[in-house]
Amino acid sequence: MPHIELKDAINRSFDYVIIGGGTAGLVLATRLTESADTSVLILEAGEENLDDPLITKIGLYGQTFGQEKYDWCSMTVPQVNADNTVFPWPRGRILGGSSAVNFTAWNKPSKEDIDAWEKLGNEGWNWETLDKYISRATTYTPPTLSEAEHARRGTPRVFKELWAKGPVGNGPIQISYPPYRTDLDVKIQQAIQGLGYPVAPAPLDGNPNGVTIGAMSVDPETVERSFTGNAYWKPNSARPNLSLLTGAVVHRLVTTETDGELVVTGVEFFYKSGGGEAYTARASKEVILSAGTLRTPQVLELSGIGSPEVLQKVGIPVKLALNGVGENVQDHIHSTVVVELKDDVQDETYDVLRNPGEAEKNMALFTKAQGLYTMGINTFLYAPLPALSDKGQEIISSARKEIEAGIAAGKYPAGLADQYKIVLENIEKVPTCEIIVFPGAFGGKNMPAPGKKYYAFVAALNGLFSRGTIHVTTTDPAVPSAIDPHYFEQDIDLKTHREVMKFCRKLAGVAELKEYFGESPQELNPGPSVSTDKDLEDYVKRFSSTTFHPIGSASMLPREKGGVVDNKLRVYGTKNLRVVDLSIVPLHFGSHTQCIAYGVGEYAADIIKGLA
Numbered sequence: 001m002p003h004i005e006l007k008d009a010i011n012r013s014f015d016y017v018i019i020g021g022g023t024a025g026l027v028l029a030t031r032l033t034e035s036a037d038t039s040v041l042i043l044e045a046g047e048e049n050l051d052d053p054l055i056t057k058i059g060l061y062g063q064t065f066g067q068e069k070y071d072w073c074s075m076t077v078p079q080v081n082a083d084n085t086v087f088p089w090p091r092g093r094i095l096g097g098s099s100a101v102n103f104t105a106w107n108k109p110s111k112e113d114i115d116a117w118e119k120l121g122n123e124g125w126n127w128e129t130l131d132k133y134i135s136r137a138t139t140y141t142p143p144t145l146s147e148a149e150h151a152r153r154g155t156p157r158v159f160k161e162l163w164a165k166g167p168v169g170n171g172p173i174q175i176s177y178p179p180y181r182t183d184l185d186v187k188i189q190q191a192i193q194g195l196g197y198p199v200a201p202a203p204l205d206g207n208p209n210g211v212t213i214g215a216m217s218v219d220p221e222t223v224e225r226s227f228t229g230n231a232y233w234k235p236n237s238a239r240p241n242l243s244l245l246t247g248a249v250v251h252r253l254v255t256t257e258t259d260g261e262l263v264v265t266g267v268e269f270f271y272k273s274g275g276g277e278a279y280t281a282r283a284s285k286e287v288i289l290s291a292g293t294l295r296t297p298q299v300l301e302l303s304g305i306g307s308p309e310v311l312q313k314v315g316i317p318v319k320l321a322l323n324g325v326g327e328n329v330q331d332h333i334h335s336t337v338v339v340e341l342k343d344d345v346q347d348e349t350y351d352v353l354r355n356p357g358e359a360e361k362n363m364a365l366f367t368k369a370q371g372l373y374t375m376g377i378n379t380f381l382y383a384p385l386p387a388l389s390d391k392g393q394e395i396i397s398s399a400r401k402e403i404e405a406g407i408a409a410g411k412y413p414a415g416l417a418d419q420y421k422i423v424l425e426n427i428e429k430v431p432t433c434e435i436i437v438f439p440g441a442f443g444g445k446n447m448p449a450p451g452k453k454y455y456a457f458v459a460a461l462n463g464l465f466s467r468g469t470i471h472v473t474t475t476d477p478a479v480p481s482a483i484d485p486h487y488f489e490q491d492i493d494l495k496t497h498r499e500v501m502k503f504c505r506k507l508a509g510v511a512e513l514k515e516y517f518g519e520s521p522q523e524l525n526p527g528p529s530v531s532t533d534k535d536l537e538d539y540v541k542r543f544s545s546t547t548f549h550p551i552g553s554a555s556m557l558p559r560e561k562g563g564v565v566d567n568k569l570r571v572y573g574t575k576n577l578r579v580v581d582l583s584i585v586p587l588h589f590g591s592h593t594q595c596i597a598y599g600v601g602e603y604a605a606d607i608i609k610g611l612a
C-alpha cells in the first residue's frame, strides 16, 4: 500500500506511526514492515520526488537550498558571538529527508568518537555495535582499476588493499567512488602526504586520521544518488503493511496518562495546506519521532514535553517535564580558502558548469555516467588540531585549563561536564578538524569570476565546544523553532577555525601545487585583505557556514544528566514514544553524519523488534 490518502490515514489505527520519512525514519519503517504482521504509517511533511534531477544527480550540490519544494529553509537566530550573523540551516523537506539533498560524502568517524557515547551512560552504543548496523545499511563497491591507472593516480597502499577486497555487504544504500577524478586532486593528495600526513590507516574502519579518498553514497552503475527514498522506500513501497502519507506536517502528539507515564495514542497533523484543519492518526503500539534534529524537539515541546521554563514562557501546559529537550545542540562548521587555477591548467572543475552550454553537454554525458556531474568530492584530510597548527597545543592547553576549572567549580550542567571530560581525553587523538578538497569555487565572501576555474580548500571543524538550543517561541506550529547554535561562544572554536584556515592557505601554497596555482596563489576567498589572525577570526564569524550536521536536541543520556531518551531510544517518562533520528546523538563525532543516521535507523529497528 504505497501512498495512501488522507482518509485512509485517519480512519484506521496502525501499530507504529513514524513522524518523518527522512533518513532514519524510512530505514526504520522499512525494517519494521519486513514482518507482514506489523503495520506502519509514515507521515512525511514533504513530497516524493524520487526521479527529480536535483535529487538524483550528484554534482548539483546545493541547488535545492532555499526552495520550499525540497528544503525547510531554516535559519539560525543572529549569532551574538559571530557579529550577529544569521546562518542558513538547510534540511531536506522531501521523502528521504536530508539524505535526498545531502552532498553524498560517505565517511565514518573514529572508534573513540562512538565509544564515547557508551561512556556517557548509554549501554550498547559503541563503535562495534553501531558499525555493524551501518554496514547492514550498505553495499560497498570499490573501483576496479588497472595497475596502470593505479600508478597514474598513485593509489596509496591502504586503498589498494581495501579495494582489492572487492564488494562488501548487501544493504540497500550503494557506496562507491565517483569515476571522474582530476589530476589536481591526485596531486593534492600527494602534497598533503608530502607535508607529513599519513594515508588514513583504516578510513572506514575506525581510524580515519590522515588522507582519505572519499567514497560517496552513489550507485556505481548510474552514478546517481543512493538514498532512503530510492533504496529503502521504493523497492518496498508495495508492501500492504507500509503506508505513507506525504504533505502531512505533524505538530502535536495526542497523549493520555497511565501510572504516572504519558501514553501516546496518536498524532495530530495538518495536511497539504500547512494550516487549517488538524487530523489525527492513531497508533496502537508506538509513535516514533524521526523528524530530525530541528523538528523533533518542536513536536515534543508543542506536545507539552520539555523544559517547564521554555513551555511556560510560550503558554504550553506542561505534560512531562524533560529539561533536555532542545538542549545540547551541536553542529559542524566550515569556511573555505578558494584559490584560482592558472589559465593554462587543463583540469576541469565544477566552475565550468556555470557556462550553460557546458552544463547542457555534461548533463547529456551524465546519462552515460560520464562527465563533470560524476565528479563528486574525492579528497579529505582528517586530523586533530595539533597536527595542523603549531599553535594547536597552546590553544588546547588554555581551553583545558579553563574547562577543567569550570568543571571543578560546577559551572557546567552534569551532562556537559561528562562530555567535556571525554572530549579533552580524546582531543589529541580524534579528528576534530577536517579539510575537504572541493573541485570548484565554494562558499565565502567573493563571487567567482566568469571563465575562471578554482579549487576550494574547505576548513571544517568537527569538534565544537559550544552548545546550542532549539526551542519553540510560540504555540503556532507553523512558526519554526528558534535555532541558536551559539557559534563561537567557546573561544577554542574560533581559534581552532582560524588555525585550520591557515593550514588550508599553507597547503594551497606548497611547491608541488605551483603548476596549478602559480608562484603565489591568487585567493578568491578570504582574499589578500584578510591577513592577520584577527582578520581571519572576523572573516569566519561572517562567512563560515554550517556543514549541515546538527545533532543532539533530544540527546540519549541519563535523565538526570539532561537526557531525553534512554539507550533504547524511549523518551523518559513515556510508555510508547521513541526518537529515531540524529537528534539522539549525545556527543558529536569527527565525520559526516549520514552513516550514523543509517546506523541509528537500523539499530532502532532491532531494538523495537526485541533483537537488540
Ligand SMILES: Cc1cc2nc3c(=O)[nH]c(=O)nc-3n(C[C@H](O)[C@H](O)[C@H](O)COP(=O)(O)OP(=O)(O)OC[C@H]3O[C@@H](n4cnc5c(N)ncnc54)[C@H](O)[C@@H]3O)c2cc1C
Binding pocket: 019, 020, 021, 022, 023, 024, 025, 043, 044, 045, 046, 090, 091, 092, 093, 094, 095, 096, 097, 098, 099, 101, 102, 103, 104, 105, 106, 107, 248, 249, 250, 251, 290, 291, 292, 293, 295, 296, 299, 547, 548, 549, 550, 580, 581, 582, 583, 592, 593, 594, 595, 597
Ligand atoms: C545540504 C546537506 C548536505 C549534507 N551533506 C552530507 C554529506 O555529504 N555526507 C553526510 O554524511 N551527511 C551529509 N549531510 C547530513 C545528513 O544528510 C543528515 O545528518 C542526515 O540525513 C539526517 O538524518 P535524520 O534522519 O536525522 O533527519 P532527516 O533526514 O532530515 O529526516 C527528517 C524528516 O522528517 C520530516 N519532518 C520534519 N518535521 C516533520 C513534521 N513535523 N511532520 C512530518 N514530517 C516532518 C522532514 O521533512 C524529513 O524528511 C548533509 C545534510 C544536508 C542538509
